[in-house]
Amino acid sequence: MKNSPGNIKxxxxxxxxxxxxxxxxxxxxxxxxxxxxxxSAPSSMVPDPPKKLDAVFENGEIKxxxxxxxxxxxxxxxIYKSKIPKARFCPTCPYTFExxxxxxxTERIYREKAVSGYHYAFKLEIESAGGEMSSxxxxxxxxx
Numbered sequence: 001m002k003n004s005p006g007n008i009k010x011x012x013x014x015x016x017x018x019x020x021x022x023x024x025x026x027x028x029x030x031x032x033x034x035x036x037x038x039x040s041a042p043s044s045m046v047p048d049p050p051k052k053l054d055a056v057f058e059n060g061e062i063k064x065x066x067x068x069x070x071x072x073x074x075x076x077x078x079i080y081k082s083k084i085p086k087a088r089f090c091p092t093c094p095y096t097f098e099x100x101x102x103x104x105x106t107e108r109i110y111r112e113k114a115v116s117g118y119h120y121a122f123k124l125e126i127e128s129a130g131g132e133m134s135s136x137x138x139x140x141x142x143x144x
Contacts, residue, residue: 047074047126049134055122055141062114062141064122074105075127081112082121086142089119095138097123116143 050066057063068074080097103110114120120141126134 045073045128045130046132047128047134049137050077050124050126053124053137053139055120055139057114057141057143060114062112062120062122062143064110064112064124064139065108066124066137067108068105068126071105073129075129075131076102076104077107078102078125078127078133079110080123080125082123083115084119084121086117086119095121095123097121102127114143118143 048069051069052067053064054066055062055064064079066077068077079100079102081100082095082097084095100110100112110122120143121138122141123136123138125136128134
């Protein structure tokens with residue numbers, strides 16, 4: 001009775017059922033949901049870059065000014081500078097920035113003594129209270 005046609009059909013059906021259940025569980029485990037990558041902050045938490053960035057040379061100093069799109073949730077504004085003599089300035093070469101400091105979200109202007117005959121570039125980045133950084137904005141200026 002072990003190999004009767006009825007028993008073979010039941011065994012085949014049971015095998016298909018086990019195979020289907022295992023395949024379904026495998027698909028659920030491998031498929032998951034969403035993209036497989038490291039977590040990142042939602043774009044709504046990343047601060048907007050500074051707007052209306054401007055730099056002027058007057059009375060022997062450079063004045064860099066900016067506006068923020070949203071002043072809430074801003075921890076600091078980080079400022080970086082690149083200073084290259086005009087004779088060595090290459091417009092297609094990348095800048096080498098060095099940090100010059102950070103200011104609070106209430107600040108709108110950064111001032112610095114300037115040297116004549118140089119090409120200056122300033123880079124600003126906004127840091128949110130959660131530590132996320134905005135995309136950088138760069139402004140350039142040549143002193144006479």
